Amino acid sequence: MARGAAIVVIAVCMMSCSGGMERGESGLSGEELFLRHCSGCHPDGGNSKYPLKSLDHFTLAANGIRTVDDIMAIMRHPDQGMTRFDRRTIGDGDARKIAEYILTAFK
Numbered sequence: 001m002a003r004g005a006a007i008v009v010i011a012v013c014m015m016s017c018s019g020g021m022e023r024g025e026s027g028l029s030g031e032e033l034f035l036r037h038c039s040g041c042h043p044d045g046g047n048s049k050y051p052l053k054s055l056d057h058f059t060l061a062a063n064g065i066r067t068v069d070d071i072m073a074i075m076r077h078p079d080q081g082m083t084r085f086d087r088r089t090i091g092d093g094d095a096r097k098i099a100e101y102i103l104t105a106f107k
């Protein structure tokens with residue numbers, strides 16, 4: 001566990017080493033991170049491949065996804081057709097921000 005965290009810190013530091021950042025955080029907002037990593041397949045919170053797996057509240061709830069942790073779990077272990085985002089690609093801090101953004105931005 002400690003080693004995993006250290007790797008994340010090093011990875012984040014290599015990307016943007018300005019110091020004082022929390023573990024796994026790039027300093028970007030949830031919206032910026034979403035636009036960078038997710039909006040290609042989820043434009044405006046939709047789903048360009050499977051509309052029944054969109055990111056609006058109603059669809060998420062229908063698919064049993066209600067919390068930040070639920071969304072983070074999908075980023076770490078998605079179903080078919082979605083890119084997998086491990087901790088090296090998106091640290092826990094950033095993953096949380098993206099999930100919070102999804103839950104507040106798309107109604």
Ligand code: HEC
Pocket residue numbers: 034037038039040041042047049050052053054055059060063065071074075078079080081082083085098099
């Ligand atoms: C390459 C295209 C692609 C990218 C990039 C992508 N997704 Fe997905 N996403 C999908 C597909 C396809 C599904 C449907 C399959 C599934 O449930 O995993 C999906 C499903 C989801 C679901 C479940 C939605 C539901 O209603 O059940 C969530 C939440 C989600 N994606 C979040 C994200 C987040 C957050 C990112 C960015 C970090 C992201 N996705 C990036 C293609 C993508």
